Amino acid sequence: MQRSFRHGVHPLEHKEATEHLALERMPFVERYTLPLGQHIGAPAKPIVSPGDRIERGQRVAEPGGFVSTSLHSPVTGRILDIDQHRQGNGQMVAAIHIEADPYSSQQFQGRDPIDPAALSVDEFVAHVQQAGLVGLGGAAFPSHVKYKLPEGKHCERLVINGCECEPYLTCDHRVMVERPAEVLRGVAMLAEKLGATGSWIGVENNKPDGIDALNAHLPAGSNITVSPLPVKYPQGAEKMLINAVFDEEVPAGKLPIDIGIVVNNVGTMACLADYFDHGQPLIERALTVAGSGVDRPANLIVPIGTPIREVLRHCGINHETRQVIMGGPMMGMPLATLDAPVVKGTSGLLAFTDNVVNHPVEYACVRCGQCLEACGNFLNPSRLARLSRAGRYEELEEAFLMDCMECGACTYVCPSSVPIVHLIRAAKLTIRQRKAKNA
């Protein structure tokens, strides 16, 4: 009997359209856009000027602080401009525009492997920051920050997230099936560097070929364990994953490292191996394109910075598309413009036609309690929504509003279509703004 975290929901998986499609490379396009702030933390600072010629994989922006990371050109070409560009959420952000050289073979100029075992921890962390590596699960948190353990903290266990619990998304699945050796090499490197005594790769059991591929490549005597988990959303949330694998709770308001655990995504592990093996920084990523709005769903390897419009055209976007979501359908972000580029945190692009888009009619909350049984954090979402509507912020904090991970399971089950998680996000924002004002 495989165990899981308690509560959670079982949305339809919708993975059948792409789960058996091999990763394919997206052809190069004319122009690329690299927003400087596409990771959590301070934006990167450009180190190139308009007109500069650049190579594929060359660094074009350096970290703007410790919690920040580097950016690299996904193509050989020329810097066009550094200006403001409209992001997927409609906001303007600073970005580097690059024109691809149409005559370049776009071959990455690799370098000799670096043996991470020969590096000190600080050198390793600096290398990861050089590589521009971020968590590829969607949050885009700079990886080196996780690897630089806080003073006095130790990492005993490394947990690798291969749950991919969001419906529709299958890119992590394909990475595990097609690149298990790289994933495992990344895990081994990282575990050695962090001093972890064991590593666990949590994979939901709807990816049996992924589990088999990883197990088949496990070296003899390895201290890496592949843990199959029952399918449940939001198992990919790190605290839920830790609970599923070890039956332990990360204390509220604390990080996994506080109980000696570091969590990383499987795709991140493959990129880590790519960087140390042949010097390739994070210039491309795997993502899933699916939904009723595309004729040809696919798992693509896309250069970071490719305009989303081009990716969707490559997959045959339907002219009746009404909604495009970046990420998964449970936590993703609706796009306001298709001119926004693919960024490091883009795990999927889902296009939906009008007949599939939800137009929920809201009814009164009948206090059915289903949201309580869905909440992996054991909160009372119905109460949080009610208090948020009433603007009762002190009571919201007493009801543990800030513990909410915004997974949306409550809203998924709500028969009255109360926008619970939306109300929670709004209340969190107001509370943060008030605190910033008072500080």
Add this chain to the structure above:
Amino acid sequence: MTAPSPNRSPQLLLQSAPFLRRGVTTPKLMTEVIIGMGPIVLAAVYFFGLSAILVILASTAGAVAAEWLLGPGKPRGATLRDGSAILTGIVLALCLPPGIPLWMAFLGGFAGIGLGKLAFGGLGQNLFNPALVGRAFLQAAFPTALTTWSDYGTPSSFFAIRESNFALPFMQAAPDAVTAATPLGLMKFEQQSTALSDLFLGSTAGSLGETSAILIIICGLIMAFRRSFDWRIPVSILVSVAVCSAVIWLFDTARYPPPWAMLTSGGLLFGAVYMATDPVTSPLTPKGVWAFGLGIGLIVVLIRLWGGLPEGVMYAILLGNAATPLIERVTQPRPFGRGSIEQ
């Protein structure tokens, strides 16, 4: 190829995640419960004839009229779409006697929705089960009419409607030619017991919906498996009644009724399955649900054995409703990652 113009974004819809919904909606849940009550309604018609249909229609009309006139929906009557007013009307009718004057049934439905629900702010805000508020209102206003039980099967013909159904407002309702005591009345006031087979099949006097135990059990099981309601509520009520009455019965088997008679008679099963399970007026919290059910069961036994009334389900559930906010307050779940040391 059907690609949009590369220079223009299509009109993109901006919503907030999650974009997937399970697809079970509140009107669907209400409809499910109404359908789940279908066999009970049919049984009422079988046992009590056309009168049953008239009482159900009158009470539902009263509930719908109140929701339409007084409801918060814009445009007027919009809140009728959630289906809860119809459900309240039917549930109320099923706990009324078949010979009740129709105007009273209408008034009960109206008062249930108006006083029991809309006065609190509409669906989801009410403290008490609206159908029970309607019934309590009628019981307080017209105690005789509410306790005049015609024997099942009378009048003999299906189409022969009870005359008392057509009594005019505030004119003394002519009592039925044949009245009968309910099994609980017999038990309490005349120390007679009713055969268990009669209780199970429903060939006893009583309210429209509370006669056949076996039918309510079957419908309840189906609805529990379909997750139309929280199964823990009826289970905890019935367990509580069974245990409490068994303990008391064992003290003096001659004086007190046995637990199986307690479980199958009166409005207990109907109340436990169709009234206490109203989500609005029962606790949200998983632990609170058990406390709610156990408390109701205890009060039912206390009222039936030592109270002034033969039946106590209505007051027991209303008391449970009143205790719900308190129960919820003390049974809030422990959030993930917050041990007993913190908070």
